Amino acid sequence: MDNQIGNLHNAVSMRxxxxxxxLAAQCDVRTLIDRFERFSGEDRAFAFRLLSKDRALMVFEGLDPALRSDLVKSLRHEEIAEHFEQMDPDDRVALIDELPAKVASRLLSGLSPEERALTARVAGYPLRSVGRRMSPEPVLLTEFMTADEALAQVRRHLEAETVYTLPVLDGQRGLVGVTSLRRVLASESSQTMSDVMDEPIFARAEEDAELVARRCADQGLLAMPIVDSEKRLVGILTIDDAHTILEEAESEDQARASASEPLRRPYLSTPVTSLVRSRIVWLLALALGATLTVQVLDSFEDTLEQMVVLALFVPLLIGTGGNTGNQAATTVTRALALGDAHPQDVGRIAIREAAVGVLLGFILGGLGCLLAGMVFEWRIGLVIGLTLLCICTLAATVGGLMPLAAKAIGADPAVFSNPFITTFVDAAGLVIYFLIAAAVFGL
Incomplete structure (x- = not known):
């Protein structure tokens, strides 16, 4: 397989x-998608033109929206219009978001009236809402439909994104229940859907896509009906789409936790200038934040000159504080995402994280006091022990409250997490350290 991929790369490079x-015909679709993600823009367009119609559509749908956008810009309108028509409405909207307005308008104008209406419906919801990620074409059953009628309805819509989870509606398209294809198949032919449906678990179209996707995954659903403000069905979120949303959210959180912006396209297809842009702003912000640490060290310069040994423990103390704060922030951010905690729980969370910090501080501080006292002197051990106790308590409390503060102002908790907690704890931890040292040694 590696040899085949290498040959394909060489053939594309040589045109x-x-x-x-x-060679492209011999590769499976997943391998082709992976290879297309690694091609340059010109190579990708050249290879795409040589794919069969069916494989071209599958490859096009499998690429990230940003790479689809690159392809659209590289190919002639007529080369891409047919693929655009055959895409699912939610995928079509994701692509439109990446395209210049003029190109998007030209593609939309070439759609059939029905597909244009479906696309407009999905595009009408807010950017990060689940309405923008749902399929607007689920298989629809009514509560008085018999099992035989329901099966006939499924057969007429086998092209739907899922046929395994089936919403059941009343006469006004209101969601009244949900059933599965398995239950319909196991029912008597004359049984109605009201007899075999369950109470529906659903989401509002305006809800945050990540929160809905996490609910869908955590509850083990194959799909979740999406409704409007009057509980009328407007679409369905499949577990595949939910996992895609969660993967994107995780990538975004990991990037911001490590002080960079998410790339939104495969790494090898991202220009070097984009990689620089994704990191430079955060590095500048953190560099400015780090000046707080420098200011603290400068303020306690006399203390350091009298007790040079104190400088040896600075990396240990600020590293422990940063790690403690990040652990607390990660735990609370996860609890917020799962619905286990809410912004109004600020008091309880602060108390719990402070208690956790105190216990961690006693354990780490006790160990630090013992080791530092044995190696240096017991007054040094006392300073290290007390500092670790205070820093762990402060870091855990602040780390637990940061995601809540972000939630309260409508920001992403990941943005407020690791980099900012580390910067704050570094400066505050050093102040605590030198104040304790000055008190113990009478400096």
Missing amino acids: DARQTST
């Missing part, structure tokens, strides 16, 4: 159309 077409 050998016949060899590229032959």
